[in-house]
Amino acid sequence: MTLTRRTALISAAAMTIPALARAAETPIARSPGGAILGEGPLWSAPDNTVYWVDIRGKKLNALRLADNSAQSWDMPDLINWIVPRRSGGFLxxxxxxxxxxxxDPFTLTPLLTVEADQTENRLNDAKVDAAGRLWTGTMHMPFNKKTAALYRIDADLSLHRMDAPYLCTNGPAFSRDGRRMYHNETAENLVYVFDLAPDGALSGKRVFAHFAPGVGSPDGLTVDADDGVWVAHYNGGRISRYTPDGKLDFDITIPAKQVTSLTFAGAGLDRLFVTSAAQPPVDADDRHAGTLWEVPKSLLRGHTGLPTNAFAG
Structure with missing residues (x-):
C-alpha cells in the first residue's frame, strides 16, 4: 500500500498518542533518589506540606506544594515517623x-521511651486516630526475632502495649468511622484488621489480606474516603487498593522496587504521594530507588483521602 502524506501523519499520531498517554500515567518523581529508607509520608494541611523521613539517612524531609520547594533537617539518630500535634509542632x-x-526554631524535646530494655528494637511507623491517640509499633532491627509490639500512646503520654508479638510492625491506618484499625506484620506478609472501641481498646484481630509470594511485603497503609485500604508493597514495586471487605481492587506500578508508604495530600486530598527506599542491596535495574513519587490523578480512579489526625497531647 502507498502511504500518502496524510495517511503517514495519521499513522504517526496513532502511534504517538498512546505513548503520551502512558507517559502521563507514570508516577512523577518529586525528590531526588537515594533515600536509604524513605518512609512515613505525612500530609500537613496547615502548612501545605508533605513531610517524610529517611530513617537510616537520619533526615526529615519536606515538600511544599505551593511551589514544590524542598527542605531537609538532620536528625540525631534514626527518625522513624512524624505526626502533627493539636497544640502545635509535631511528634x-x-x-x-x-x-x-x-x-522554627528547630527544637527536639524527649517525652517518653518505648522498650528501653529492647536495644535491638526501634520504633517503626505511626499514625494518630480520630480521638487524637498515637499508635506506633516497634521492629527488630536484625529482623530475626519476634520481640516487637504495637502500642497506643494517649494524650497524657501514657503508654499501652496493645498487641504482640511482632517482628516488624507497619501501618497503622483507620477506617473512615474510626471503628477499625489496620495493621501489618510485614515479616509474615499479613495485613490485620482490628475492631477499635471508643476507649481505644482493640478486639477481633483477624487477617484482612495475605500477600502472595512474588508481590512484595505489606508496608505502609492509608485509607481513602470510600474506606478503601491502600498498601505499599515493599520489594514489590507497586501500591494496591483493597475494598473494605478485603478484596483486591487494583494496583499501580511504582518505578522503584522498595515501596514503603503513601499518603493522600493537597487541598482536595486528591494527590497521592509514595515513598521508596534504596536499602542495600539495590538491584541494578532499580534506578529510582529512594525517590518520593506522586501518582497521577488519572490512576487514582477518583479516590480521595481522609484528613490527617493530630495528636491530642
Whole structure:
C-alpha cells in the first residue's frame, strides 16, 4: 500500500498518542533518589506540606506544594515517623524515644521511651486516630526475632502495649468511622484488621489480606474516603487498593522496587504521594530507588483521602 502524506501523519499520531498517554500515567518523581529508607509520608494541611523521613539517612524531609520547594533537617539518630500535634509542632519517633519537635526554631524535646530494655528494637511507623491517640509499633532491627509490639500512646503520654508479638510492625491506618484499625506484620506478609472501641481498646484481630509470594511485603497503609485500604508493597514495586471487605481492587506500578508508604495530600486530598527506599542491596535495574513519587490523578480512579489526625497531647 502507498502511504500518502496524510495517511503517514495519521499513522504517526496513532502511534504517538498512546505513548503520551502512558507517559502521563507514570508516577512523577518529586525528590531526588537515594533515600536509604524513605518512609512515613505525612500530609500537613496547615502548612501545605508533605513531610517524610529517611530513617537510616537520619533526615526529615519536606515538600511544599505551593511551589514544590524542598527542605531537609538532620536528625540525631534514626527518625522513624512524624505526626502533627493539636497544640502545635509535631511528634517524632527517634530510635526508641518519642520527641516533641518544632521546626522554627528547630527544637527536639524527649517525652517518653518505648522498650528501653529492647536495644535491638526501634520504633517503626505511626499514625494518630480520630480521638487524637498515637499508635506506633516497634521492629527488630536484625529482623530475626519476634520481640516487637504495637502500642497506643494517649494524650497524657501514657503508654499501652496493645498487641504482640511482632517482628516488624507497619501501618497503622483507620477506617473512615474510626471503628477499625489496620495493621501489618510485614515479616509474615499479613495485613490485620482490628475492631477499635471508643476507649481505644482493640478486639477481633483477624487477617484482612495475605500477600502472595512474588508481590512484595505489606508496608505502609492509608485509607481513602470510600474506606478503601491502600498498601505499599515493599520489594514489590507497586501500591494496591483493597475494598473494605478485603478484596483486591487494583494496583499501580511504582518505578522503584522498595515501596514503603503513601499518603493522600493537597487541598482536595486528591494527590497521592509514595515513598521508596534504596536499602542495600539495590538491584541494578532499580534506578529510582529512594525517590518520593506522586501518582497521577488519572490512576487514582477518583479516590480521595481522609484528613490527617493530630495528636491530642
Amino acid at each position: 517524632v519517633g527517634i530510635l526508641r524515644t518519642v520527641h516533641a519537635l518544632t521546626l
